[in-house]
Amino acid sequence: MNIDLDLYELNLFYLLKAREMALKGQSQTASLVMGISQDNVKRLPGLSFEKIRALARSGALCYTSRLPDKLWKEFENTEMDEELVRARVLLMIAAEGQGHDDDHGAA
Structure with a gap:
């Protein structure tokens, strides 16, 4: 599948930023600022980089x-x-x- 590189990079940056905030103990801030539910913020640190990249390559924007x-x-x-x-x-x-x-x- 041919992916849109800009869309992939937007998704990847978004997901990695939210994961970074969660890893720093800022899950409530990540939820508020990034617009991700607390449950999903808590899932991000447990995801491998490859799984995050797979989400980023989904072909759809991961945030609205x-x-x-x-x-x-x-x-x-x-x-x-x-x-x-x-x-x-x-x-x-x-x-x-x-x-x-x-x-x-x-x-």
């Missing part, structure tokens, strides 16, 4: 954007410096973790 349409529209139509963008994204992720929907969450 967690940014709701409301945030995309706000970003598109509002001038924001990097600090404000960072704050809005982190607040949205925190609200997501609290079970809030787009209409009542931070973003």
